[in-house]
Amino acid sequence: MGGEIMGETGVEDAKEAYQRAKAEYGQIKSEHNSVVSQRKDALNEAKRSQKKAIASLNRQIASLENDLHGKVASVGGVSLYHDRLEAGGSTYKLEHGLRVTVNTSGGRYSTTEVSGGGASIGGAVLGAAIAGVPGAVIGGRKKVKSKEIIHDDRRLYVTIESPQGGQSVNLNPDLEQQARSLAAQVPGCINQYQGLVQDIPPKIEALKAKLEEAEKDDAVLAAQGELDAALNDTERLEAARQARDEARQRYRDEKKQTKAPLFGSRAHDDHDGAGEAEEPLDDVTVSKAERAHSESPAEAVPGQRGKGLSRILWKVLGLAVIALGVFFLLGMLGGILDGYGIAFVLVCLGLGCGLVYLGIRLMRRGKAKS
Structure with a gap:
């Protein structure tokens, strides 16, 4: 009696420890996912800002190049730029x-x-x-x-x-x-171009330099680095996962060591939902095995005898049907030799093949029943 009480206490302690480890792992995982999500949002925002800056610089460069090289007028085959x-x-x-x-x-x-x-x-x-x-x-x-x-x-x-x-x-x-x-x-x-050629090219070069800087935006690189760091920072998460798995294994071991009560009822009910989905299956499996061992030989022997008799009957029936099918096939051969009509031959062939196939299926059914 004292051993059973100690076993009950050990299972409950292991169960509570597993619940705590599982809850802690869930909280750490949620925090990790939240940090990763925030870093992804920051990276996307940095990329959007970079894209906007690049588009603005490209528009400015295109406008200046048009002022320097764009078309002014065109008549027939003559074009002035x-x-x-x-x-x-x-x-x-x-x-x-x-x-x-x-x-x-x-x-x-x-x-x-x-x-x-x-x-x-x-x-x-x-x-x-x-x-x-x-x-x-x-x-x-x-x-x-x-x-x-x-x-x-x-x-x-x-x-x-x-x-x-x-x-x-x-x-x-x-x-x-x-x-x-x-x-x-x-x-x-002509007069305007002399001024443009002195003024616009330096502006274009300055904008192109800014464009190169925008394409190598430090904010994007920093945001990408922070995201990579968050994704790789899994030490605490892995430790919590390992603690949860170890607590779950201890809980299972304690349950296995606890004796099952009479009539195959469970020693511990997981009404609080703390156990994993596979834990009730383990209990059911043990109960079935215990019930199988608890059956008396007197109950098992008649069942085995009945199965053996059923198997023999199915085989005999299958052999009889196969023999009948062979008889029809022989009749088909005789009809061909004696010159019977094609209808007689086809009927014998169909019946013979069908009965042979049916007999084989019946014999296989006898094996399956065994």
């Missing part, structure tokens, strides 16, 4: 000595082409039939037609003169106004 002039596949630097002029020649005029008039015999006859002599006079005249014809021999030339060479580009005469506007902007672009 802040730093160059392109025409006919050639490129001219915007420098003093570059001159663009617009020349025109020819003109646009119209002529009138007249057709018709003269005498019309058919019209005179018809007019005379209707209105007599006056009708013949009026109807005998053909209708006069006139057509205005437009003549356009205008020519528009954009002439480029530069220390690098020159050329003349023939454009659509209707683009004269746009061509003159482009030519008028060339001197201003």
Whole structure:
């Protein structure tokens, strides 16, 4: 009796120790996951800030490059940029000595082409039939037609003169106004470019340097380092996990050492939910084994005899069915030799094969029953 009480006390102590270790592990794990989550949020925020800064710097660089190299105007095959002039596949630097002029020649005029008039015999006859002599006079005249014809021999030339060479580009005469506007902007672009080339490139270089720094943002590197440190800081978590596992094993060992009470009831009920899912299964397994050993030989022998008899009956039945199937198969062979019809042969074949298969299944069932 005293041993049972001591066993009960040992199990309860082990159970409480396991509960404490399990709760402590859960708390440490929750704290660890919380720290990791915070570090991940900090890293994502640093990356978003870095991405925003990089996008802003790229926009500023693109704007300055457009001010330095962007297009100002374009007419036909002539394009004026802040730093160059392109025409006919050639490129001219915007420098003093570059001159663009617009020349025109020819003109646009119209002529009138007249057709018709003269005498019309058919019209005179018809007019005379209707209105007599006056009708013949009026109807005998053909209708006069006139057509205005437009003549356009205008020519528009954009002439480029530069220390690098020159050329003349023939454009659509209707683009004269746009061509003159482009030519008028060339001197201003030349003067402006001289200032831009001194001012913009240093700004672009400074922005590119900032861009390199932004791409190597220390805040992102620091946040990544803190996240890695949090992920690798598992010493306390592993210690708590090991303590929990050891406490659980001690609890199981204490339960195994405790004697099971009479009638196979459990020595300890885990109504408080402290045990793991596998712990009740262990108790059930032990109870089944105890019940198996507690069965008397007198109860086991009749059951074994009944199983042996059932196995023999199934085998005999299976052999009988197989023999009947073989009989039908032999009948099929006899029918073929004696010249019976195809229907008889097929029936015997189907019955024979089916019965043989059924007999084999019955014999296997007898083995399974054993």
